[in-house]
Amino acid sequence: MIEKGTLIIISGPSGSGKGTVVERLIDSMAYSLSISATTRRPRDYEKEGVHYFFKSVDEFKNMIENDELLEWAEFCGNYYGTPKEYVMGRLNEGKNVILEIEVLGASQVKEIFPEAVTVFLIPPDKEELKKRLIGRGTEDCETIEKRIKRASEEIELLPNYDYVVINDEVENAVERINCIVKASKFESRRYIEKIKDFK
Amino acid sequence: MIEKGTLIIISGPSGSGKGTVVERLIDSMAYSLSISATTRRPRDYEKEGVHYFFKSVDEFKNMIENDELLEWAEFCGNYYGTPKEYVMGRLNEGKNVILEIEVLGASQVKEIFPEAVTVFLIPPDKEELKKRLIGRGTEDCETIEKRIKRASEEIELLPNYDYVVINDEVENAVERINCIVKASKFESRRYIEKIKDFK
Numbered sequence: 377m378i379e380k381g382t383l384i385i386i387s388g389p390s391g392s393g394k395g396t397v398v399e400r401l402i403d404s405m406a407y408s409l410s411i412s413a414t415t416r417r418p419r420d421y422e423k424e425g426v427h428y429f430f431k432s433v434d435e436f437k438n439m440i441e442n443d444e445l446l447e448w449a450e451f452c453g454n455y456y457g458t459p460k461e462y463v464m465g466r467l468n469e470g471k472n473v474i475l476e477i478e479v480l481g482a483s484q485v486k487e488i489f490p491e492a493v494t495v496f497l498i499p500p501d502k503e504e505l506k507k508r509l510i511g512r513g514t515e516d517c518e519t520i521e522k523r524i525k526r527a528s529e530e531i532e533l534l535p536n537y538d539y540v541v542i543n544d545e546v547e548n549a550v551e552r553i554n555c556i557v558k559a560s561k562f563e564s565r566r567y568i569e570k571i572k573d574f575k
Numbered sequence: 576m577i578e579k580g581t582l583i584i585i586s587g588p589s590g591s592g593k594g595t596v597v598e599r600l601i602d603s604m605a606y607s608l609s610i611s612a613t614t615r616r617p618r619d620y621e622k623e624g625v626h627y628f629f630k631s632v633d634e635f636k637n638m639i640e641n642d643e644l645l646e647w648a649e650f651c652g653n654y655y656g657t658p659k660e661y662v663m664g665r666l667n668e669g670k671n672v673i674l675e676i677e678v679l680g681a682s683q684v685k686e687i688f689p690e691a692v693t694v695f696l697i698p699p700d701k702e703e704l705k706k707r708l709i710g711r712g713t714e715d716c717e718t719i720e721k722r723i724k725r726a727s728e729e730i731e732l733l734p735n736y737d738y739v740v741i742n743d744e745v746e747n748a749v750e751r752i753n754c755i756v757k758a759s760k761f762e763s764r765r766y767i768e769k770i771k772d773f774k
Contacts, residue, residue, distance in 0.1 A: 496763065501772045528773040539758070540766040552761055559738070559758035562751055564695065567739040573700045574727040 378470040381408075382557050383463065383489060385475045385482045388497030389527035391508045393543045397497060398476050400550045408466045410475045413439065416454035429459060447477070447484035458485070472557055479533050493560045495553060496537035500544045502528070577669040580607075581756050582662065582688060584674045584681045587696030588726035590707045592742045596696060597675050599749045607665045609674045612638065615653035628658060646676070646683035657684070671756055678732050692759045694752060695736035699743045701727070 384407070388394040401407045413429040415436050424430055431439070436455045439445050448457030458475060466473045475485065475492075486492055499505040505527055509520050534540050539556050543549040583606070587593040600606045612628040614635050623629055630638070635654045638644050647656030657674060665672045674684065674691075685691055698704040704726055708719050733739050738755050742748040 498766075498769070498773075502774075505773065531773045532770055534763055534766055534770065537763045539761040540763045540769070541761055542769075555754055556758045556761055559755045562738040562740055562755055564733055564736045564739045567697075567733055570697070570739070570741075571731055571733065574697075574704065574730045575701075 378468070379561075381467040381470050381472040382560055383467060383473050383475065383485075383492040384553070384557060385477055385485055385492050385494045386497060386553075387477060387479050387482050387494070387537070388543075389505075389530040390523050391505045391527050392497040392499055393508065393546065393549070394476060394497045396546050397543060397549045397553070398474055400546055401474060401553060404550070404554075406472060406554070408471045408473050410458055410463050410466075410473055412456055413445070413459050414454060414456045416456075429462075431455075446475075446489065447481040449478075449481060479530060479536070483536060491565070493539070493556060494537040495539045495541055495556060496534045497541050497543050497549065498531055498534065500542050504544075577667070578760075580666040580669050580671040581759055582666060582672050582674065582684075582691040583752070583756055584676055584684055584691050584693045585696060585752075586676060586678050586681045586693070586736070587742075588704075588729040589722050590704045590726050591696040591698055592707065592745065592748070593675060593696045595745055596742060596748045596752070597673055599745055600673060600752060603749070603753075605671060605753070607670045607672050609657055609662050609665075609672055611655055612644070612658050613653060613655045615655075628661075630654075645674075645688065646680040648677075648680060678729060678735070682735060690764070692738070692755060693736040694738045694740055694755060695733045696740050696742050696748065697730055697733065699741055703743075 386394055386398060398409070402409050411425065411429060413431050413436060415431055415433050418424070418428065418430050422428060433455065436457070439457065439459065440448060444460055445457040446460050446463060448455060458477070458481070463473050463475070477485070482494055486494055499508060502524070506524060509523050541549050541552045541556070585593055585597060597608070601608050610624065610628060612630050612635060614630055614632050617623070617627065617629050621627060632654065635656070638656065638658065639647060643659055644656040645659050645662060647654060657676070657680070662672050662674070676684070681693055685693055698707060701723070705723060708722050740748050740751045740755070
């Protein structure tokens with residue numbers, strides 16, 4: 377029997393560097409990235425089943441009704457969601473699956489899939505957060521100030537997560553997440569069946 | 576500020592090999608072993624504050640009354656218990672402290688010290704358990720059968736623990752426990768204070 381993989385939900389405010397960390401985890405080959413379904417149009421380079429599962433509004437609404445989504449949300453007139461089937465398929469193959477997702481979606485998934493491991497990624501402190509948001513060099517002061525305020529608000533939600541990982545260096549953050557995923561395999565609830573072996 | 580250590584409670588039935596695993600963890604220098612208080616007489620080689628804190632019955636009863644013990648029990652007419660002060664002192668120095676303790680004591684400690692990480696060590700299966708208990712070669716069949724029965728009963732308590740570690744090889748078990756302790760440092764409840772840094 378293949379040991380089931382772990383579903384890891386990663387959230388973090390803008391400036392936490394979660395994009396880079398998730399990329400690095402995927403590159404390490406020990407993880408699959410969940411693929412979202414969306415009703416928005418594909419961009420030129422985007423491939424069905426690689427970047428997204430592209431759906432019509434009707435198809436998407438059907439998926440909601442048939443309970444085929446782990447979570448979903450509407451954003452700028454388009455629907456986005458996480459198809460259960462893809463995630464469950466990878467988990468059953470023994471793959472760990474990463475879901476990079478906003479705070480609201482994270483609690484939706486945790487509710488229907490309590491064995492998911494939720495990780496909240498944060499920058500080391502406010503100064504570093506500021507530096508990272510300014511570092512992008514693409515926005516004016518006002519936008520940056522707004523982002524910092526929003527990030528500070530989002531960080532207040534960290535108690536809702538199982539684990540908090542400080543992203544001081546990408547390598548450290550990746551190592552910490554690997555360790556969390558490994559330890560989660562030893563949670564006692566995964567061993568209830570094992571009791572039978574001693575009867 | 577020194578980061579506080581983690582209190583790790585390790586239990587396991589006879590035959591789980593917890594003695595060897597704990598010894599190996601202590602040898603690795605990353606852990607302190609909790610020292611028990613007892614009213615029994617010291618054996619020749621036993622040193623105060625190394626093997627035990629030796630107490631008179633009156634002294635021990637005072638410790639109980641003054642709430643100075645994390646847990647205690649009476650066994651064969653002697654008292655045994657875990658002094659809070661020693662454990663807290665090591666944790667505040669940033670040391671991880673191991674408490675090797677019976678199931679009943681483990682739940683007592685977890686109740687008053689919920690941030691403790693509880694680990695239940697088990698042999699891979701019933702056959703291996705049998706082999707280990709026979710392997711000691713010091714007991715007759717009836718005693719061994721009794722032990723196996725008791726161990727099987729104890730294993731039913733595994734859902735009470737945070738983690739279950741299968742002790743197939745000592746090295747593996749040690750590595751698993753190290754990983755659990757490391758991951759426990761990232762539990763979100765340890766980061767509540769961190770929220771302030773972003774205000």
